[in-house]
Amino acid sequence: MPLRYTSCSMQPAYHAQLAPFLNRILLGDCREVLKQLPDESIDLIITSPPYADQRKEVYGGIHPDHYVEWFLPISAELKRVLKPAGSFVLNIKERVVNGERHPYVLQLIMEMRRQGWRWTEEYIWHKKNCYPGKWPNRFRDAWERLLHFTKQKQFKMFQEAVMVPMGEWKHERLKKLGENDLYRFNSRSGSGFGKRIANWMEREYAYPTNVLHMATECYNRYHAATFPVELPAWFIKLFTEQGDVVLDPFMGSGTTAVACVRLDRRYIGIEIKEEYVHLAEERLLKDYPEKERERYQQEWNKAVNRFSRDLLNEFADESGQLDWERIVRFNSGRE
Numbered sequence: 001m002p003l004r005y006t007s008c009s010m011q012p013a014y015h016a017q018l019a020p021f022l023n024r025i026l027l028g029d030c031r032e033v034l035k036q037l038p039d040e041s042i043d044l045i046i047t048s049p050p051y052a053d054q055r056k057e058v059y060g061g062i063h064p065d066h067y068v069e070w071f072l073p074i075s076a077e078l079k080r081v082l083k084p085a086g087s088f089v090l091n092i093k094e095r096v097v098n099g100e101r102h103p104y105v106l107q108l109i110m111e112m113r114r115q116g117w118r119w120t121e122e123y124i125w126h127k128k129n130c131y132p133g134k135w136p137n138r139f140r141d142a143w144e145r146l147l148h149f150t151k152q153k154q155f156k157m158f159q160e161a162v163m164v165p166m167g168e169w170k171h172e173r174l175k176k177l178g179e180n181d182l183y184r185f186n187s188r189s190g191s192g193f194g195k196r197i198a199n200w201m202e203r204e205y206a207y208p209t210n211v212l213h214m215a216t217e218c219y220n221r222y223h224a225a226t227f228p229v230e231l232p233a234w235f236i237k238l239f240t241e242q243g244d245v246v247l248d249p250f251m252g253s254g255t256t257a258v259a260c261v262r263l264d265r266r267y268i269g270i271e272i273k274e275e276y277v278h279l280a281e282e283r284l285l286k287d288y289p290e291k292e293r294e295r296y297q298q299e300w301n302k303a304v305n306r307f308s309r310d311l312l313n314e315f316a317d318e319s320g321q322l323d324w325e326r327i328v329r330f331n332s333g334r335e
């Protein structure tokens with residue numbers, strides 16, 4: 001059994017071995033850095049990896065034909081570090097190659113299922129404000145996938161946390177209640193589903209659909225592929241509680257970390273480009289100028305990040321395993 005450590009009675013427990021990584025954006029290749037994280041220690045993984053080689057000039061990329069073989073060792077590590085009741089949300093979209101959609105996302109889903117993941121759900125991010133364009137064989141692309149993977153059938157989910165106001169629909173629909181609406185009406189398609197519309201009379205909030213209508217946001221001209229803070233925030237509310245640990249192995253400009261700080265969750269980020277690590281740290285600092293506590297924490301993280309690579313070099317053996325006894329001795333001043 002791994003050691004458990006509770007920082008205060010209000011916070012859920014987390015692995016003691018995770019402590020050095022909490023609320024940090026680690027500089028490095030996630031294929032290597034992930035190996036340092038302990039087993040079954042993360043509550044939610046949400047990330048947006050490079051969509052094959054769509055932005056090759058900006059931060060490199062992988063040819064679509066090799067995408068699955070590149071990603072599978074990463075998803076194996078993600079599966080190892082995720083808690084049994086945790087979730088993995090993968091924001092991805094297949095790119096167009098030679099006039100048609102390349103099937104690497106579909107192939108990846110099949111291979112991840114073979115790896116032992118359950119493909120629990122697919123959410124769609126509808127980009128409300130995507131800019132207009134014209135292509136000879138298709139319309140402008142206004143949506144991306146958010147694939148929801150889990151390790152088991154029962155997983156942590158807080159549906160009430162993302163309920164939406166009933167709005168005008170309620171008044172319009174409920175004004176005209178028909179006979180079918182007053183008792184449980186079984187679907188004519190024979191699907192076995194039934195509904196009783198009158199149940200919603202008393203309610204102000206309803207459960208959302210699996211289509212998320214959110215505008216794209218460009219946080220910074222130095223990072224071309226950010227997602228809006230609302231997007232990770234929605235999944236963080238849905239799949240985690242306060243104090244839980246959220247991992248983004250392709251952190252980019254720090255959007256997931258910003259959502260975590262706002263929602264009082266802990267984050268771990270990994271980013272291969274040093275300039276993006278700095279961008280994310282600056283962003284986190286700016287986001288909370290008035291809150292001294294967070295500012296202090298971020299300053300501290302920034303200082304630690306400068307040393308984190310050296311620290312890992314210092315305490316890891318050749319296979320990448322950390323020597324925790326030495327770290328504890330070091331932390332307690334005995335080394």
Ligand SMILES: C[S@@+](CC[C@H](N)C(=O)[O-])C[C@H]1O[C@@H](n2cnc3c(N)ncnc32)[C@H](O)[C@@H]1O
Pocket residue numbers: 028029030031047048049050051059223225226227228249250251252253254255256270271272273276
């Ligand atoms: C699509 S962007 C993520 C954007 C992020 N969601 C945001 O809102 O800013 C993908 C990021 O992954 C980084 N990256 C690419 N390969 C990586 C690797 N092997 N390990 C860690 N980061 C990597 C890129 O530098 C880039 O910043």
